[in-house]
Amino acid sequence: MNKNDRICIIGGGPAGISAAVFLEQKGYENYVIYEKLNKVGGKSYSPKIEVNGEERTYETGAIMGAITYHAVHEIEKFGGVGHDDGPNMRRMYRDKTGKEIFPFEPKKDFSFKKLFSLLKLKKQMKKLVEIMETKYKGYDCYGHRGVAQGRYSGLSKGLDDALQHIEGENPNLKDLALPFDQFCKLNGVEEVMKIWIGPFTSFGYGFFDEIPAAYVMKYLDTTTAIEFIALRLWTWKEGTQSIYVAANGKLKHPAILNTEVVSVKRPEEGTEGKIIITVRGPEGEKQEEFDKLIVTTPLDYFAKYADAREEEKELFSKIIHEKYVDFIAKFNKDGGPTISGYIFDNMVPERLGHAMVYYHRWEDLEKNCPSTVYALRNHTGDEDVPYDRTIDLMLEDMKACGFPVSERLYEQESYYCPHVSTEDYAAGWYDKLEDMQGKQNTYYAGEIISFGDMEDTCAASKDLVERFF
Numbered sequence: 001m002n003k004n005d006r007i008c009i010i011g012g013g014p015a016g017i018s019a020a021v022f023l024e025q026k027g028y029e030n031y032v033i034y035e036k037l038n039k040v041g042g043k044s045y046s047p048k049i050e051v052n053g054e055e056r057t058y059e060t061g062a063i064m065g066a067i068t069y070h071a072v073h074e075i076e077k078f079g080g081v082g083h084d085d086g087p088n089m090r091r092m093y094r095d096k097t098g099k100e101i102f103p104f105e106p107k108k109d110f111s112f113k114k115l116f117s118l119l120k121l122k123k124q125m126k127k128l129v130e131i132m133e134t135k136y137k138g139y140d141c142y143g144h145r146g147v148a149q150g151r152y153s154g155l156s157k158g159l160d161d162a163l164q165h166i167e168g169e170n171p172n173l174k175d176l177a178l179p180f181d182q183f184c185k186l187n188g189v190e191e192v193m194k195i196w197i198g199p200f201t202s203f204g205y206g207f208f209d210e211i212p213a214a215y216v217m218k219y220l221d222t223t224t225a226i227e228f229i230a231l232r233l234w235t236w237k238e239g240t241q242s243i244y245v246a247a248n249g250k251l252k253h254p255a256i257l258n259t260e261v262v263s264v265k266r267p268e269e270g271t272e273g274k275i276i277i278t279v280r281g282p283e284g285e286k287q288e289e290f291d292k293l294i295v296t297t298p299l300d301y302f303a304k305y306a307d308a309r310e311e312e313k314e315l316f317s318k319i320i321h322e323k324y325v326d327f328i329a330k331f332n333k334d335g336g337p338t339i340s341g342y343i344f345d346n347m348v349p350e351r352l353g354h355a356m357v358y359y360h361r362w363e364d365l366e367k368n369c370p371s372t373v374y375a376l377r378n379h380t381g382d383e384d385v386p387y388d389r390t391i392d393l394m395l396e397d398m399k400a401c402g403f404p405v406s407e408r409l410y411e412q413e414s415y416y417c418p419h420v421s422t423e424d425y426a427a428g429w430y431d432k433l434e435d436m437q438g439k440q441n442t443y444y445a446g447e448i449i450s451f452g453d454m455e456d457t458c459a460a461s462k463d464l465v466e467r468f469f
């Protein structure tokens with residue numbers, strides 16, 4: 001690979017910014033990042049809101065990390081950002097009527113049934129930790145290369161040898177193509193879903209009867225899951241966006257904002273030539289020439305605006321994404337929550353469109369802290385709940401919890417958690433993608449590669465740069 005090659009990076013989210021950081025660290029300085037919005041960070045977006053005359057950050061997208069966030073930590077170090085200054089995560093639980101419940105506290109609302117169920121859960125958690133380290137050894141490296149064939153290959157997520165490349169054979173890994181509920185059943189650990197559902201389904205990553213276990217365990221590997229339970233989480237005072245703003249600010253070539261890639265023309269496979277990228281910016285459209293292309297944005301969209309080959313169109317058409325809705329709610333004076341809440345009853349497909357969780361960020365603002373409310377409106381096999389209906393349901397749920405929303409300050413639906421079905425996973429979707437890496441000087445990164453969180457996307461960029469540049 002020629003270090004002077006001109007490299008185009010599409011997208012200035014965590015994947016795009018980290019790709020540039022890792023390229024620079026490897027001596028590639030001739031790159032350009034195009035970002036269609038007027039900000040970097042993508043779904044790590046932390047707008048400032050004024051409350052009582054003081055501006056603070058709130059989160060609309062990514063909120064937290066954990067000790068397993070090695071790749072993010074490398075980006076933090078590059079930008080000179082830490083993760084010890086953010087607000088503590090705190091939570092309580094409610095049922096669908098808004099009533100407070102205590103699912104994990106045996107002494108509150110005591111019953112023997114609850115006690116036995118908690119003991120069973122504890123035992124199964126232990127079992128899961130054991131089998132993931134033994135029967136499913138290799139499950140926790142980043143990415144899905146070879147998993148459908150019973151192999152693993154990627155950067156290690158383990159704590160001791162953080163971000164070292166590991167690989168090996170393990171036929172049991174094929175089980176990870178099963179939906180997570182079937183995977184748990186197969187291994188006699190169904191109870192653990194009661195824990196995993198909180199940071200998984202309510203965080204918009206889908207339901208356990210539809211999402212391959214590989215994704216669930218990629219994000220909530222047992223170490224990360226335990227950190228969630230113990231609430232030993234990283235948050236950032238200036239918001240998750242500040243990680244990428246800081247890194248972008250230190251790059252030799254910060255992202256070019258307000259500039260969308262609208263077309264890609266590549267030389268025929270096997271022929272020499274430049275990649276022609278058309279970008280649309282404030283001054284209209286223009287064309288630029290590049291030697292290499294890194295796509296960090298949704299590949300199913302890429303297939304539509306680029307000169308996609310049939311195999312790209314076919315493979316990328318299989319990508320599914322979640323429709324995750326959130327808004328920042330403002331409440332009447334002294335009318336909001338004082339702590340984040342999980343509404344467990346709403347984390348089932350039958351309650352699609354209902355609020356599953358709300359995030360109260362600043363403890364000292366007590367009942368006057370705007371809070372972000374989240375809901376999913378899609379599930380495989382069910383009709384999507386219309387967007388407006390979802391908003392209405394979320395508002396009703398907040399009211400039921402005792403917090404009528406007076407205003408929605410920011411509202412969005414995210415293209416969230418791109419993944420493939422259990423069938424496509426088992427049929428080797430990821431190995432087909434791997435075979436395409438580098439064809440026509442095009443490389444694929446971003447959320448689909450490993451999982452839709454900050455760590456997996458940054459790690460996927462690191463892995464890509466290490467292996468191909």
Ligand SMILES: Cc1cc2nc3c(=O)[nH]c(=O)nc-3n(C[C@H](O)[C@H](O)[C@H](O)COP(=O)(O)OP(=O)(O)OC[C@H]3O[C@@H](n4cnc5c(N)ncnc54)[C@H](O)[C@@H]3O)c2cc1C
Binds near residue numbers: 013014034259446454
């Ligand atoms: C509500 C919510 C909560 C979340 N919570 C967490 C959390 O707590 N912890 C965690 O780790 N992760 C969390 N995430 C997920 C995390 O934010 C994403 O996985 C991560 O941002 C993905 O990074 P990315 O760069 O792959 O994609 P994105 O963040 O989506 O960035 C892609 C970028 O590409 C730009 N773009 C798209 N198309 C083009 C084009 N044609 N030309 C130029 N630019 C383009 C977009 O504008 C965007 O800036 C959350 C996300 C959401 C929405």
